[in-house]
Amino acid sequence: MNQPSILITGAASGIGRATALHFARAGWRVGAFDLPGPGLDSLAAEAGDNLVTGAMDVTRGAEVQTTVDGFAGQAGRLDVVLNNAGILSIGQFAEIEPDRHAAIVDVNVTGVMRVAHAAYPHLAKTPGARLINLASASADFGVPEFASYSASKFAVRGLTEALNLEWAAADIHVCAVWPSFVRSPMLDNVGETTSMQRLGISLTPEGVARVIWRAATGRRRLHLPVGLLYKLLFVSGQWLPFAMKRLSMRLITGY
Template identity: 45%
Template sequence: MMAKSIFITGAASGIGLAAAKHFVQQGYCVGMADLNLSSLREVTANWNSDNISLYQLDVCRFEQVTQVMDDFCAQNNNRLSVLLNSAGILTIGAFENMSNEQHHRTINVNVNGIINTCQAALPYLKNTQTSTIVNMSSASSDYGVPELASYSASKFAVKGLTEALEIELAPYGIKVCDVLPLLSRRTCSAPRKIQQRY
């Protein structure tokens, strides 16, 4: 019997890294993807490499996402048990002070990145008897947060996408859910701070 598999974006830090550690301990085959491959190698240096595959990945590039997903799933009998979309960026600052490029990049990574990975993973999720998509949303998806306008908008979109896919993919036996972590007081009080993980 083959081990279950999980593919995690934004896996070099934060929730993505914590999830990777957990699933490795549970015996899953874990695909860890991040924009920063050297960070992935550093944080997994002391891990048993038998059950992990590391990938440099820009979730905004659909062709690259497809290639990486195909490679990982080929190692797992063309199946995927779990897709965890943890990649995302956060820029704090007044709406008018952020460049148009910054606003669009937030949407591109946080929303289009998830669309890309979901589309690339779907054939493998459908090929697995029970599978799950977990999208990283935020408490700011419930109410827009000042100085996080674009980020809040991106997480509203993630929440809407998740709710739609939960219904649409149910006939295939694919469960879809999102996680809404709270922003810390420390994070919200740090003007113009940029946090990036993907």
């Protein structure tokens, strides 16, 4: 009961996997959940006794509820939830099938809502609990060739800001971590866009995991941008007029 616990979605690879290992090695009880596959099996073997894995599809409400309730009951408490599960398609909006756009929204937005809703009663029982959502640099200004992904992360930003206010009365801090491009399986086998070339794919999952650790254990901040260049863009963007932000995005994306 005294061991802090974290539940992570999309934990089989990339940022989710690196975060699961980081917290497990720090002595936390970790629930690492994702779609079934070899990634989950190898994660369990690598992380040791502090980590439990399981299959969970964030698009299935009953499955999410059962999984969250089960892990919280097993751990005896739920200190942190990391909404990390996400999918991505890169390309011209009109050339991507509508069902794929809908799937991106279902995983990246509705999935986040399902997990947050299921976790709320457990987080509310834990003093100082935190909900961390994975946003993105593409939630700052709509990014060409990432249209539906960008829209989904705008929604995550709005949800984060709303719940940060709503859930404060329950002593639940809600925040978002904002990485730019990360060297992870999500970007495997996709062509580089102009924005990738100009911003660079310089972040690692381990580097983002360290920021998530600060979001979970450090002082309470609403938005945590990741990466020096993007931090500068994020901070300046809070003060720039809309026209200047649009110009900056055009320079980055080539549009």
